[in-house]
Amino acid sequence: MTSEMGPLDLAxxxxxLDQVAVTAIKDAAEGLSAFVGEPISITPPRLQLLSLSSxxxxxxxxxxxxxxxxxxxxxxxxxxxxxxxxHEDAIELIRLLMADMVDGPVGLxxxxxSALGEVGNLVASLFLNSVAAVTGWSLRPTPPAVMKDMVGxxxxxVAVSMGYVSxxxxxxxxxxxxxxxxxxxxxxxxxxxxxxxxxxPLRPELGL
Amino acid sequence: xxxxxxxxxxVGLGEAKISLDAEDTLVALxxxxxxxxxxxxxxxxxxGMLHAVLPEHNGRDDRPTKYVDSGVRHLIAEMESKxxxxxxxxxxxxxxxxxxxxxxxAKALNIGERNWTIAKAVLAQEGLRVAIEDVGGSVGRTVRMxxxxxxxFVRSVGSxxxxxxxx
Numbered sequence: 389m390t391s392e393m394g395p396l397d398l399a400x401x402x403x404x405l406d407q408v409a410v411t412a413i414k415d416a417a418e419g420l421s422a423f424v425g426e427p428i429s430i431t432p433p434r435l436q437l438l439s440l441s442s443x444x445x446x447x448x449x450x451x452x453x454x455x456x457x458x459x460x461x462x463x464x465x466x467x468x469x470x471x472x473x474x475h476e477d478a479i480e481l482i483r484l485l486m487a488d489m490v491d492g493p494v495g496l497x498x499x500x501x502s503a504l505g506e507v508g509n510l511v512a513s514l515f516l517n518s519v520a521a522v523t524g525w526s527l528r529p530t531p532p533a534v535m536k537d538m539v540g541x542x543x544x545x546v547a548v549s550m551g552y553v554s555x556x557x558x559x560x561x562x563x564x565x566x567x568x569x570x571x572x573x574x575x576x577x578x579x580x581x582x583x584x585x586x587x588x589p590l591r592p593e594l595g596l
Numbered sequence: 597x598x599x600x601x602x603x604x605x606x607v608g609l610g611e612a613k614i615s616l617d618a619e620d621t622l623v624a625l626x627x628x629x630x631x632x633x634x635x636x637x638x639x640x641x642x643x644g645m646l647h648a649v650l651p652e653h654n655g656r657d658d659r660p661t662k663y664v665d666s667g668v669r670h671l672i673a674e675m676e677s678k679x680x681x682x683x684x685x686x687x688x689x690x691x692x693x694x695x696x697x698x699x700x701x702a703k704a705l706n707i708g709e710r711n712w713t714i715a716k717a718v719l720a721q722e723g724l725r726v727a728i729e730d731v732g733g734s735v736g737r738t739v740r741m742x743x744x745x746x747x748x749f750v751r752s753v754g755s756x757x758x759x760x761x762x763x
Contacts, residue, residue, distance in 0.1 A: 540628065547630070
């Protein structure tokens with residue numbers, strides 16, 4: 389693998405991710421439905437290649453306050469998984485998850501953060517398992533970190549991860565939905581340079 | 597203050613900007629582990645801001661302002677070329693937080709701390725004094741610099757805005 393990653397490598401990875409992402413997201417949705425005991429649908433993932441500097445604009449600008457659920461993963465490949473929601477959507481997601489246990493206003497205390505962390509755990513694990521089933525990789529997520537802060541500050545995690553290699557990042561976007569309640573969650577998978585390098589041997593199998 | 601009626605000049609990720617216009621405000625929005633190096637010459641009334649992402653350039657063929665070490669030197673040189681005198685420069689450091697805290701996130705990954713530590717080391721090598729530090733912790737920050745007087749305004753979620761005069 390080379391230390392410099394050109395646009396071509398990213399494009400190839402995007403194609404790869406696009407092929408496994410649909411199945412992986414469906415697996416994550418089914419798992420989440422089982423977790424809450426109600427049907428939860430996830431819209432088909434949309435894959436975008438965006439510049440690091442333009443990323444915060446997708447979430448209302450660098451100063452907008454959002455809730456971020458972050459997990460790294462390592463093993464045969466390395467990267468990052470992130471769920472980003474605005475505060476109202478995060479609260480709505482907590483209501484979806486805790487259903488009848490929630491009575492009255494919901495804040496973002498330790499219990500709620502823990503619940504969001506579990507969503508991150510679940511979604512990331514299912515996604516990674518699905519990727520692993522296609523690639524044969526062993527992929528292990530870190531524990532989740534839940535943050536409520538400025539978009540720009542949370543996205544620095546991504547900027548630092550990719551910064552030495554590329555000014556671009558792949559954004560995999562999906563929407564969590566249950567009944568009439570609508571929760572928008574930006575779901576991201578961010579491969580690092582190692583992950584992109586690891587893809588080359590898989591190209592013939594995947595038809596890339 | 598006239599700065600209120602003019603849009604601030606945004607210093608984006610990996611950028612540096614300099615202004616001699618007293619009506620300007622420079623701003624770095626939503627700093628997490630990134631660090632803003634804010635320098636001001638009160639006599640020439642030249643202000644500059646760097647929004648660096650990573651600590652060390654390590655000879656990369658890349659823009660110097662993305663990195664703290666090369667970015668600080670770039671900022672100083674640019675400000676000197678615009679009439680600032682090194683001996684008069686007062687510097688403020690803002691940002692460098694650790695956004696990921698908790699089990700499983702090693703302190704070794706604390707890029708934020710490395711960013712402001714390197715910034716202080718390079719500034720010391722260049723003979724510059726750090727007048728103000730609002731660094732570390734695990735909160736995001738926005739910093740504005742008013743060119744008219746070199747005052748910094750630092751905002752973070754949940755604790756409002758504080759005014760920090762550089763000189």
